[in-house]
Amino acid sequence: MKAIKEIFTDAAGRIEIKMILGVPMFIAAVVYGIIARDWVGFGALMGSALGLMGITAVGDAAIDKAA
16 A cells, blocks of 8 residues: 555655546556557557656656755
């Protein structure tokens, strides 16, 4: 349970809204790609999800580096 909590918080322990949005979008993109086989839609959803999660990772790295 602690690992799941850490996924959705930043390095300072605050709730990270970008991850709360990004992880479900990632899962939805995979399911959509499998079911609909619409690769343009899959790419759009996956790009948005990975962008949100990537921004979070860069922000966490900056917080970790400063601490």
